[in-house]
Amino acid sequence: MSAKSFDLIVIGAGPGGYVAAIRGAQLGLNVAVVEREHVGGICLNWGCIPTKALLRSSEVFHLMHRAKEFGLKAEGVDFDFEAVVTRSRDVAKQLAGGVGHLLKKNKVTVIMGEATLPAKGKVAVKTEKGSEELTAKSIVVATGARARELPGLEADGDLVWTYKHALQPPRMPKKLLVIGSGAIGIEFASFYNTLGADTTVVEVMDRVLPVEDAEISAFAKKQFTKQGMKIMEKAMVKQLDRGKGKVTAHVETGGKVEKLEFDSVISAVGIVGNVEGLGLEELGVKIDRSHVITDEFCRTGVDGLFAIGDIAGAPWLAHKASHEGVMVAELIAGKNKVHPIKPESIAGCTYCHPQVASVGFTEAKAKEKGYEIKVGRFPFIGNGKAIALGEPEGMIKTVFDAKTGELLGAHMVGAEVTELIQGYVVGRQLETTEEDLMETVFPHPTLSEMMHESVLDAYGKALHF
Known part of the structure; x- marks a missing residue:
């Protein structure tokens, strides 16, 4: 068994792990990443990306059926189910290949195999060729999560x-x-x-x-x-x-x-964190309901051992994992200003039809937290671009602190809201008040104008409704 030494070893190459590895390498660390199955993790291979590819196919199919509304003709509209699935798999494959290329470009050592933590600062990897032991000053666990199975409702892959x-x-x-x-x-x-x-x-x-x-x-x-x-x-x-x-x-x-x-x-x-079989508890890591307990900087309390992404708890989102990956890599590399994540500043996006997106507190949560609030709403039917797109069903809702004008939350349902939400995310990051948002000029005709109108409505100033 040969001992190989690194500055940083990342276990898991999903959106948390591969990003941590790349950022670490950019900052001059000698990095290895251990992955047991797919580079790119669930997100790229079996989650966020292939589902969006499928949903795009169904969206186009839905629009084809509406051709007449747009003055177009499409007859005998049908789909080839196998081809829809194949496209989705090809998209996933392309992106997973891209991640492999990025790791190579950044000189990250990729080891395919199953990792365990036999002792502090040590990672044992079981590969097809046998096993090897690696050592590192810092180790990041980014092993993600899997589907929760309820007794009696277990999957069989057929029915x-x-x-x-x-x-x-x-x-x-x-x-x-x-x-x-x-x-x-x-x-x-x-x-x-x-x-x-x-x-x-x-x-x-x-x-x-x-x-x-x-x-x-x-x-x-x-x-x-x-x-x-x-x-x-x-x-x-x-x-x-x-x-x-x-x-x-x-x-x-x-x-x-x-x-x-x-x-x-x-x-x-729901999901369950992949915490088993790593040797975490033996090292003194605290685990609660299949998730590793960490501080705001993803430290586990065991010297040099970090946990990021789904394994470190909610929100279970790829972009949260990636942000934690960057933060931890910068912390390990000795950067001074490192920003921990604020869960209420992370947007959630659901790509159903119509799309749903939100950031911050819901109206109920804001009230529960004792805020005096002002709420604004604006419907898609009042927006020129939405009507031109043939997408008049939807709404944007904003929640403000009545005392300070802080944007507490934003909630949307309708066409393209998963792209629009980022405007409010940036606003929250910059600690924007209602005045800043009201004074911002939004381009016309765009769906984003509804974001402006929703803010105006919270203060009784909506123009188009």
Whole structure:
């Protein structure tokens, strides 16, 4: 066994790990990254990216059916399901290859294998060729998370799927049940429903997209229902009876159990951190409900050992992991000004149809925290660009501190809101007040003008509604 020495070893090459490795290398550190499966992690290979590729296909398909509205002719519109899935896999492959190239360009040593932490400052890697031991002053654990499996609802890849199966499905579902209406569940529901699957979504909480502002959830639900989705809230799938080519789901709502039949089920009931088998607890790392406890700088309390991304807890978002990766690399390289993440300043985006995006506190959360608030709203129907695009369904909502004018939260539903949200994210980062936003000139005609109008509305100054 040969001992190889590095300044920094990163375990996991997802959006947290590979970014930490690249930033470390840029700052002059000798870096190795250990990855057991896919460079690029779940996000690039089985998450954010391939799902967006699928959703783009369904969006184009949806628009083709609306051709007449735009004065166009498209007859006999259909899809090739296999080709849709192949495109999604090709997009993922292209980007994963790009990450491999970036690591190489930055002279990061990539070791494919399974890592364990036998002692402080040591990483043992089991590769196809055997095992090797590496040493480093600093180690970053970025092993991510996997789908949570509930007893009795476990995936089998045929009738019951996780997100991985749903990305490479054995068939196009006719009758689909989606368990869980967070971002993952609702994106798959949106994709399959648009392509013609008879889709039912079961959510245990009192509303779909439960982390979003209640008004946005209600608006989105109305749109989903209009598109033919069945939404069951305050409902629970108690058991799944699997038969030949069908599943009978026992769904409990309000104390009553209903038996419903489907040919495919997607389970999207949350995630579990990949904390097992690394030797973390033996080193003295504290783990709570499958997540590593860290301070704001991602330090685990064990000297030289950091944890970033999904394994370090909510919000479970790729961009949060990447930011932590940069922060930790800079900390290790001895940079003075390092900015820890503020969870309430991280935007969440859901790419269903219509899109949903938000940052900061919901109206309810702001009130709960004791703020006196001013709330503004603006509908897509009042925006020239939205009407020209044929996308008049949507709204933008802003929440301000009535005393200071601080933007506490922004919530959107409608076309392209996943791109628009960043305007408010920058505003919050720069500690913008309502006055700054009101005095900003927004270009016309754009969807972004609604962001201006929503702010104006909070203060009784909206012009176009």
